[in-house]
Amino acid sequence: MAADQGLAPTRSSSYLSTRPKARLALLLSVPLLWLVVMYLGSIVVMLVSAFWTVDSFTGAVVQTFTLDNIVRLFTDPLYGTVALRTILVAVGVTLIDVVIAVPMALFISKVASPRARVALLVAVTTPLWASYLVKAYAWRILLAPNGPLAFVTGGNTPGYGLPATVITLAYLWLPYMIIPVYAGFDRVSDSLVEASFDLGAGAWRTVRSITLPLVFPAIAAGSIFTFSLTLGDYIAVGIVGGKTQLLANLIYGQLVTANNQPFAAALSLIPLAAIILYLFAMRRTGALENV
Amino acid sequence: MRRMFRTAGAGAAVVLAAALALSGCSSNSTPGATQAEPPKRTMASSVGSGEGQLNLIAWAGYTEDGSNDKTVDWVHPFEAQTGCTVHTTYGATSDDMVQLMRTGQYDGVSASGDATLRLIYAGDVAPVNTKLVPNYKTISSFLKNGNWNSVNGQMYGIPHGWGANLLMYTPSVVTPAPTSWSAVFDDASKYEGKVTAYDSPIYIADAALYLKSSDPSLGITDPYSLTTKQLDAAVALLKKQNASVGEYWSDYTKAVQAFESGTSVVGTTWQVIANLINSDATVKVETVVPKEGVTGWSDTWMISSKSKHPNCMYKWMNYIASPSVNAQVTEWYGEAPAQTLACAEMSDPNFCADYHATDEAYAAKIHYWTTPTKQCVDGKGDNCTSYTDWVNAWQRIRG
Numbered sequence: 001m002a003a004d005q006g007l008a009p010t011r012s013s014s015y016l017s018t019r020p021k022a023r024l025a026l027l028l029s030v031p032l033l034w035l036v037v038m039y040l041g042s043i044v045v046m047l048v049s050a051f052w053t054v055d056s057f058t059g060a061v062v063q064t065f066t067l068d069n070i071v072r073l074f075t076d077p078l079y080g081t082v083a084l085r086t087i088l089v090a091v092g093v094t095l096i097d098v099v100i101a102v103p104m105a106l107f108i109s110k111v112a113s114p115r116a117r118v119a120l121l122v123a124v125t126t127p128l129w130a131s132y133l134v135k136a137y138a139w140r141i142l143l144a145p146n147g148p149l150a151f152v153t154g155g156n157t158p159g160y161g162l163p164a165t166v167i168t169l170a171y172l173w174l175p176y177m178i179i180p181v182y183a184g185f186d187r188v189s190d191s192l193v194e195a196s197f198d199l200g201a202g203a204w205r206t207v208r209s210i211t212l213p214l215v216f217p218a219i220a221a222g223s224i225f226t227f228s229l230t231l232g233d234y235i236a237v238g239i240v241g242g243k244t245q246l247l248a249n250l251i252y253g254q255l256v257t258a259n260n261q262p263f264a265a266a267l268s269l270i271p272l273a274a275i276i277l278y279l280f281a282m283r284r285t286g287a288l289e290n291v
Numbered sequence: 292m293r294r295m296f297r298t299a300g301a302g303a304a305v306v307l308a309a310a311l312a313l314s315g316c317s318s319n320s321t322p323g324a325t326q327a328e329p330p331k332r333t334m335a336s337s338v339g340s341g342e343g344q345l346n347l348i349a350w351a352g353y354t355e356d357g358s359n360d361k362t363v364d365w366v367h368p369f370e371a372q373t374g375c376t377v378h379t380t381y382g383a384t385s386d387d388m389v390q391l392m393r394t395g396q397y398d399g400v401s402a403s404g405d406a407t408l409r410l411i412y413a414g415d416v417a418p419v420n421t422k423l424v425p426n427y428k429t430i431s432s433f434l435k436n437g438n439w440n441s442v443n444g445q446m447y448g449i450p451h452g453w454g455a456n457l458l459m460y461t462p463s464v465v466t467p468a469p470t471s472w473s474a475v476f477d478d479a480s481k482y483e484g485k486v487t488a489y490d491s492p493i494y495i496a497d498a499a500l501y502l503k504s505s506d507p508s509l510g511i512t513d514p515y516s517l518t519t520k521q522l523d524a525a526v527a528l529l530k531k532q533n534a535s536v537g538e539y540w541s542d543y544t545k546a547v548q549a550f551e552s553g554t555s556v557v558g559t560t561w562q563v564i565a566n567l568i569n570s571d572a573t574v575k576v577e578t579v580v581p582k583e584g585v586t587g588w589s590d591t592w593m594i595s596s597k598s599k600h601p602n603c604m605y606k607w608m609n610y611i612a613s614p615s616v617n618a619q620v621t622e623w624y625g626e627a628p629a630q631t632l633a634c635a636e637m638s639d640p641n642f643c644a645d646y647h648a649t650d651e652a653y654a655a656k657i658h659y660w661t662t663p664t665k666q667c668v669d670g671k672g673d674n675c676t677s678y679t680d681w682v683n684a685w686q687r688i689r690g
């Protein structure tokens with residue numbers, strides 16, 4: 001018995017040393033379990049429940065197959081309108097973040113001194129330490145009719161509404177764009193840039209033909225963050241959005257207020273479809289091959 | 292109290308607001324009409340010594356143990372007094388509370404009016420023997436034997452506190468002073484972009500209450516019992532209002548800030564919001580009970596029919612309804628106390644006057660929130676619109 005126990009570790013290690021597949025299975029089993037059961041499993045449960053319905057009297061979920069929820073998505077104009085609005089906001093936020101992040105990342109990686117680079121990177125990531133709600137409320141105060149922005153611009157502020165939502169979300173997600181784009185620029189070798197200059201290209205031509213194509217995958221990676229995070233947001237729009245609502249507000253309302261989990265699941269198919277289409281579009285441009 | 296609202300995170304405020312959004316009660320059913328008999332549950336006949344533990348479901352702010360503010364603690368004195376260790380689970384919404392109570396693992400709940408009847412008719416809560424709760428005697432009489440906390444004269448809980456949804460306005464902008472909800476409905480365009488409304492389907496009841504008197508041809512009798520036609524009329528009114536709304540509010544930090552910044556100048560509110568704005572003194576606001584009446588909420592402590600620690604729960608119900616504790620909890624939360632003697636114990640001597648705590652005429656004007664069901668809540672038929680219909684209608688109104 002005692003001898004058996006003493007031999008056990010040797011036996012198992014020799015077993016594994018001759019069987020690489022078993023070793024791999026052991027190594028990957030926990031992460032795979034997480035990915036398949038927890039991560040994909042929860043999405044599958046959600047997808048399935050979109051085809052269920054709710055008993056209007058007891059509020060309990062009835063597990064019989066029905067297409068009613070999906071039909072409702074397409075027949076009630078409300079959901080199409082809000083979905084379109086949400087996707088436009090996501091596109092707007094992404095574009096603003098690209099426009100701000102590309103020059104900033106270029107400066108941080110190629111122009112700034114090593115010490116300034118660290119300081120700038122810290123400055124970009126510091127807001128991530130503050131609570132999301134604090135930042136959203138800060139923008140609420142900034143954008144108020146008698147707030148600082150109104151004071152500086154003489155009252156020409158967008159006020160609360162869709163523009164305020166786009167501005168706030170663009171601010172909130174900016175670090176998620178800058179960091180990957182910075183990493184992308186960092187990977188572009190200086191010698192390529194120098195070679196371009198040596199061959200007579202100007203700064204603009206170099207950026208357009210050498211740098212941008214090389215960092216495009218990084219921009220695409222950042223845009224996936226900003227796009228998908230915007231699709232799921234419902235808090236910022238509640239704080240600075242005035243009377244507008246986005247798709248996630250509808251999902252929240254159906255899930256929490258109406259206690260209609262199946263229809264909330266059906267509604268969440270819209271952002272899911274949008275992000276999958278977005279990923280396919282990114283893949284067609286070849287952006288995902290190097291990420 | 293002020294400190295609480297300044298330090299409590301916005302998240303807490305959102306939760307609290309969501310909690311209040313879903314709180315409410317059944318109202319205005321025909322007096323004297325016999326209600327359906329709920330499943331029979333045993334009522335306690337005596338209270339023995341405590342069992343040592345007490346598991347509660349409560350709204351955030353109802354069971355403070357000093358962890359949010361060292362000076363705000365009524366749980367530890369209770370534990371020292373009774374030997375019952377309190378474990379609280381906060382319910383985010385009434386639905387949440389109903390589901391938690393169904394597990395049978397809790398002893399009691401601070402249920403709002405849209406949860407109470409569901410709990411009673413599901414047999415999840417037991418009737419309360421009010422003789423075993425000495426402090427019940429001095430509870431405001433208009434909170435006893437309400438349609439939301441009793442069935443056929445049998446109390447199912449001990450009232451905790453209540454509040455109304457008032458019309459608030461900034462008198463420097465809104466003149467003359469409004470006396471009717473028309474200020475936010477038919478005349479809303481006068482203050483276009485500066486009207487505010489409560490962001491919850493239950494707000495449809497406010498529109499229905501207004502239509503009840505402004506358009507008698509619709510035949511609305513109870514704002515929570517609307518036929519499809521009546522709901523459509525309320526939706527049309529709210530859609531029209533939407534054009535003048537600057538923003539909707541659902542957490543009261545946002546409502547306070549909206550009035551202080553001038554984003555909103557007229558709209559529905561809670562007394563606590565008006566008090567906060569006036570105590571900040573950047574703008575002055577007034578509240579009024581419009582002539583059409585108001586909607587409101589009322590909360591009740593109920594005991595689980597499967598309670599493992601019924602003695603501790605009875606001790607808790609008596610404790611929370613006692614003058615000094617009821618004063619502390621309602622002052623902290625910002626609502627009118629159910630206990631009449633609590634008024635003498637408030638740290639702010641004007642608190643009860645501000646909240647109209649013992650004003651029966653004021654309380655009678657309140658149509659307490661209740662969850663609309665297909666079976667009309669006023670007992671007049673089964674062709675009413677359900678809460679699900681209201682949620683969908685509200686999402687269409689918001690557009």
